[in-house]
Amino acid sequence: MTPVTYGIAIFPSKEIQDEANSYRKRYDPRYSLVPPHITLKERFEASADDIKEIEQACSELAKNLDPFDIHIGRVSSFSPTTHTIYLRVDDHEKLTYLNEKMHEEPFPDNREFKFVPHITISQELSEEEHSDVYGSLRLLSFDLHDTVDRFQLLYQLEDGSWTVHETFKLGEG
Amino acid sequence: MTPVTYGIAIFPSKEIQDEANSYRKRYDPRYSLVPPHITLKERFEASADDIKEIEQACSELAKNLDPFDIHIGRVSSFSPTTHTIYLRVDDHEKLTYLNEKMHEEPFPDNREFKFVPHITISQELSEEEHSDVYGSLRLLSFDLHDTVDRFQLLYQLEDGSWTVHETFKLGEG
Secondary structure, X not given: OOOEEEEEEEOOOHHHHHHHHHHHHHHOOOHHHOOOOEEEEEEEEEOHHHHHHHHHHHHHXXXXXXXXXXXXXXXXXXXXXXXXXXXXXXXXXXHHHHHHHOOOOOOOOOOOOOOOOEEEEEOOOOHHHHHHHHHHHOOXXXXXXXXXXXXXXXXXXXXXXXXXXXEEEOOOO | OOOEEEEEEEOOOHHHHHHHHHHHHHHOOOHHHOOOOEEEEEEEEEOHHHHHHHXXXXXXXXXXXXXXXXXXXXXXXXXXXXXXXXXEEOOOHHHHHHHHHOOOOOOOOOOOOOOOXXXXXXXXXXXXXXXHHHHHHOOOEEEEEEEEOEEEEEEEOOOOOEEEEEEEXXXXX
């Protein structure tokens, strides 16, 4: 069996997803591949056996962590590293903790960048487009609150889109 | 709070989703809104209180049902009722059972059509397009097997796309 590509993410509330989509549909060519999300762990490959262990580890992580509140206040950009523009989720120790744990055994350590909690709203624009779009979006201010009470393990289909494999609810066994 | 629109579906294996998507990307304008799926319960509205009861009922239904095997052997169409073409999932008592239970309290009874387990691969074509596409797809034969071990509760975003709210695993509490 070919290894499958997985990822782990939080879908914020419908209200925040709708807000993010209002930008994504204009500025993100990958808009239709997955709903708006906070990536906890970037894409990684796993065999059927590996993923069972990882599911078990996700379940333990979720069970031992109570739901927590997050806040989004502004737009930022990863430029010049990439042209990705995002809703910046304020740092939260539980987000950092989940991200850390998801790069320790039995999870593969596939970290490439420092963890910055965010919801992508624009990517793959040219330098000039990025400059224009970021120039206007950075002026927006947000005051979005949400409670994180679950995260999801997803896998990628051949066309690049993502399907949810499992939901892990925080504080439940 | 405005009621949210929910639906309940089974995502078949990645292999079957990839197969279905090879047709959907050509013949289904709603392709990008949700991964390929077997609908167990069509869209319904629910308040925050209602959905808690429904989640609890889904959890009970899942816990009391062991995983089961399904088979897909052919393509069919709902024509002339609609121009929807689909992979026909063979009838299975557990699919019928889940669908029945999801139209009894506390679920709303929003049934419009007889339950026919299927994965849509084409819809919203003109009569002529439907006729052409179905004429060629109906000649295909399939022998796809899968094990259903979970179903998912989804909600719809403003742009028409769907996000998974929760996964219910069969035979687990």
